Amino acid sequence: MDNNKAMWLLENLLFRLADRNDGKQELPGIITEAEQQALAAAIRALSTPPQTTPEEPTDTPSLRAREPVASIVAEKYSSGVSGALADEAQETAVESEPVDCDVEIEEPLESKDDEIEISLPSFADEPVSPDFRLCIDFGTAMSKVTLVHDGAGKDGGDEIRVLELGEVAGQDPSDGPLELLISSVYISNDGFVYFGKDALEVSEQEAGDGNRQRIDNMKRFLSEDGIDQVLSDEFNPTSVEIDYRDIVLFYLVYLTWVINQCSDELGYEKAICRRFAMPCFEVGKARQYSSMLSRMLGDAQVVADLVAEEISEGIVLDKLKLICDKVQEKNFEYSFVGSPVTEPLGVASALVSEDGAANNLSMVIDIGAGTTDISLFRIRVDSNESVYVANQVPGAARGLTMAGNYIDRVLVQKILSSAAITYQSDNYRRIRNDLERKIRVYKEELFETGSIDVPLPNGEVIEVMLEELLQSQSIHEFQKELRNKIVEVLEEVDDFILRTAPRKELVLVLTGGGASLPFVRSMVGENIEARNISLKTVKSHDFPEWLEEDHADLENIFPRIAVSLGGARENVIVPYDQKKAEEELV
Secondary structure (H helix, E strand, O other), X not given: OOHHHHHHHHHHHHHOOEEOOOOOEEOOXXXXXHHHHHHHHHHHHHOOOOOOOOOOOOOOHHHOOOOOHHHHHHHHOXXXXXXXXXXXXXXXXXXXXXXXXXXXXXXXXXXXXXXXXOOOOOOOOOOOOOOEEEEEEOOOOEEEEEEEEOOOOHHHOOEEEEOOHHHHOOOOHHHOOOOOEEOOEEEOOOOEEEEHHHHHHHHHHOOOOOOOOOEOOOOHHHHOOOOOOEOOOOOOOXXXXXXXXXXXXXXXXXXXXXXXXXXXXXXXXXXXXXXXXEOOOOHHHHHHHHHHHHHHHHHHHHHHHHOOOOOOOOEEHHHHHHHHHHHHHHOOOOOOEEEEEEHHHHHHHHHOOOOOEEEEEEEEEEEOOOOEEEEEEEEEEEOOOOEEEEEEEEEEEEEEOOOXXXXXXXXXXXXXXXXXXXXXXXXXXXXXXXXXXXXXXXXXXXXXXXXXEEEOOOOOEEEEEHHHHHOOXXXXXXXXXXXXXXXXXXXXXXXXXXXXXXXXXXXXXXXXXXXXXXXXXXXXXXXXXXXXXXXXXXXXXXXXXXXXXXOHHHOOOHHHHHHHHHHHOOOOOEEOXXXXXXXXXX
């Protein structure tokens, strides 16, 4: 960690000190890993004998050392609120001033512009192995990646590795399963970009005035057509103009760096075929974003190699922006970037096994944070008769922008309404920003316990009951839209598909973070009519039987990793062939 970065972190740590009722002070919150590293760096610096060789004087303002941290703190407390601390801090400042000569002064970024060498990684144009691949499920709230190595598992089966991204990123078990990586980005007041858990921690530290926000839902700008929108001041306090396209690439750089660490530990080279999951878009939009994400995933690998030493603990925004722009200008071609997989297609591919048996008409409903994706599949697998039909029905895919984020917004509005807080209230922006930063935690607790008490920055505590939320008009609208979208999908398919549905059943495969929502599961057992044909809805197994023996450890997280697991398998389900299906299914 360079001295400038350590100094900034220590300043921030000291400014977080809060007065107690007994006249002493305490440090609220937690100490981040980066702050611990800064403290260690300070100890090393203070234990080094000061240099005695005089340096040439300079009048260049840009090369002057920053004012010692202790002096800044002494000034902060000079009002007499804590005189003892101020005196102690001033004494420390006087004693520690010689250490200033050790501060590393970075040259202005512009002077280093020509020094940044951009080149294609040696493996980028090499053929990738057809025997193993990974699939990246770049999630709105959490990202997941699964690596599948064909035939390398037990008894010649596939080796399946769900990468523990969260462990590499330093997440705690309290943040969720370590296979999930937090999809958050935060730009600090000092112009550093933080990712994942660090983004959460630093954003909370700088949340005092209520005017700062982190980016938690960047992927929704793909589905809501806001990718070129410039970030407002509450998300980006610097003078460097960036849009959400930049933010998506920044996060993919971080995600790629984490993937590299995981694959290195498993003994795999970087030259791995990388498929990626996408929501269900209409054809034109799907083509546009598929092309964009393909290039971004390749560019992200180049940038990740260049900033590997800095990306994990915060990187200067204008440096990251400059490098990303330079890499994009090169228009490199990447052999390791594979094809896109729609999210329902990935789920369906995780359900079937060549050794098992299945015969059904299945509808995958993948409820993520940003979108709810729906697709219809005709599956028939009978290993005894060598029948393997697992196809996606053409035209039977739809996307819905109501998903986890929609419920977040409904919950925020309910809390504000219960507290009688409107946009005209004095603390409206501060309270709303505070809720939006913490709403996912509140939502999870609400659905787990049935009720929560939400403390607001103005001192009020609002009680929320799950039953009241589920009975709200907004949630009923979500349920109604979801049911209408299911019927819309069924109305678009050929009568033959519905008439030949085994047992006149429609198997609902519920996946994603919203798979356990009560109003979603309540649809199971209902009859749905389309094209004058009635189908009874039944629920699929929560965990595929083919995974139970060798991968039982994946059962609890399967709804969250089904997309990446299925997308990484060799035999991804293919588009439906009407004529062939009629011959094989009749």
